[in-house]
Amino acid sequence: MRESLKVQPHHLERDAYLYIRQSSMRQVVENVESTKRQYALRGRATALGWRDEQIIVVDNDQGESGASAAWREGFQRLVSDVGMGRAGIVMGLEVSxxxxxxxxxxxxxxxxxxADTLILDEDGVYDPTSFNDRLLLGLKGTMSEAELHVIKARLRGGILNKVRRGEYRCTLPTGLIYDQSGNVRLDPDTQVSETIAHFFDTFSRVGSACQTVKAFRKDGLLFPSRLRNSQTTVFRPLTASTANAS
Structure with missing residues (x-):
C-alpha cells in the first residue's frame, strides 16, 4: 500500500524502465534464476498501475560488469531517457x-x-526526492561498491596463494604453452612457431604493426589465435589489435 502511495498519476503517464544485467556471459548462461527474477519485475510495474506496453526492458548490457558505466550502452541509454523525462520509474532487482x-x-x-523518477528494487519503491529514501538508496550503493571490493580482494587473495605455491597458471600468449611439468615452452606446432617468427621478421622489415597487417593480408597469410579458456589454436586474418598486442 505504501508503495502505491508514492506512485502518482504523472509517474504513470511516463514509461517504466526495467534494467537487466548479469556481470558475465557465464552468469547469463548459468544464473538463469537471477535472470528470471529480474524479468519478473514487470509484474511489479503492472501491479503499480503501468500498462504492459509502457514497460521498456533494457537488457543489452548482459555480460557486462557493473564496475563502470563507461562501456554499458544500456545504462547510458537509461540515464539519458530519465534525464529527458521519459521514465516514471526505474526498476532493477538490486542496486548491484x-x-x-x-x-x-x-x-x-x-x-x-x-526528473521526479521513482526507483524500484526487490525491497520496495523509493522516491529520490525524499531525504529518507535518498539516504537509504545511497547506503545501498555504498554497500554494493564495498561488496565488489571484497569480491575482488577475495579473488586476488586466491591468485596470490596459488602464486606462492607455484601453482598459478595465467593465460599464455599464442606461441607459448605449459608442458607437463608446468614450465613455459615454445609451442611445438611448427606452423604456429614459423608464422610468429615470420610476423616479427615482417615487423622488423616494414617498421609498424599496420604495415605488418597489410603485408600478411597481401600474402594471404593467417595468424594463430588461441581460443579463450581453451588450448585450441585457430588461424585467422591478422588484425591491427592483435599485431599491436604482439
Missing part, C-alpha cells in the same frame, strides 16, 4: 544490477531526483 560504482549510482539518483 544497476551499478557497482558508487559514482555511477549517485549520478543516476541525482538525475532521477531532478
Amino acid at each position: 544490477r544497476l551499478a557497482r560504482n558508487n559514482a555511477d549510482w549517485q549520478r543516476l539518483l541525482e538525475i532521477c531526483a531532478l
Whole structure:
C-alpha cells in the first residue's frame, strides 16, 4: 500500500524502465534464476498501475560488469531517457544490477531526483526526492561498491596463494604453452612457431604493426589465435589489435 502511495498519476503517464544485467556471459548462461527474477519485475510495474506496453526492458548490457558505466550502452541509454523525462520509474532487482560504482549510482539518483523518477528494487519503491529514501538508496550503493571490493580482494587473495605455491597458471600468449611439468615452452606446432617468427621478421622489415597487417593480408597469410579458456589454436586474418598486442 505504501508503495502505491508514492506512485502518482504523472509517474504513470511516463514509461517504466526495467534494467537487466548479469556481470558475465557465464552468469547469463548459468544464473538463469537471477535472470528470471529480474524479468519478473514487470509484474511489479503492472501491479503499480503501468500498462504492459509502457514497460521498456533494457537488457543489452548482459555480460557486462557493473564496475563502470563507461562501456554499458544500456545504462547510458537509461540515464539519458530519465534525464529527458521519459521514465516514471526505474526498476532493477538490486542496486548491484544497476551499478557497482558508487559514482555511477549517485549520478543516476541525482538525475532521477531532478526528473521526479521513482526507483524500484526487490525491497520496495523509493522516491529520490525524499531525504529518507535518498539516504537509504545511497547506503545501498555504498554497500554494493564495498561488496565488489571484497569480491575482488577475495579473488586476488586466491591468485596470490596459488602464486606462492607455484601453482598459478595465467593465460599464455599464442606461441607459448605449459608442458607437463608446468614450465613455459615454445609451442611445438611448427606452423604456429614459423608464422610468429615470420610476423616479427615482417615487423622488423616494414617498421609498424599496420604495415605488418597489410603485408600478411597481401600474402594471404593467417595468424594463430588461441581460443579463450581453451588450448585450441585457430588461424585467422591478422588484425591491427592483435599485431599491436604482439
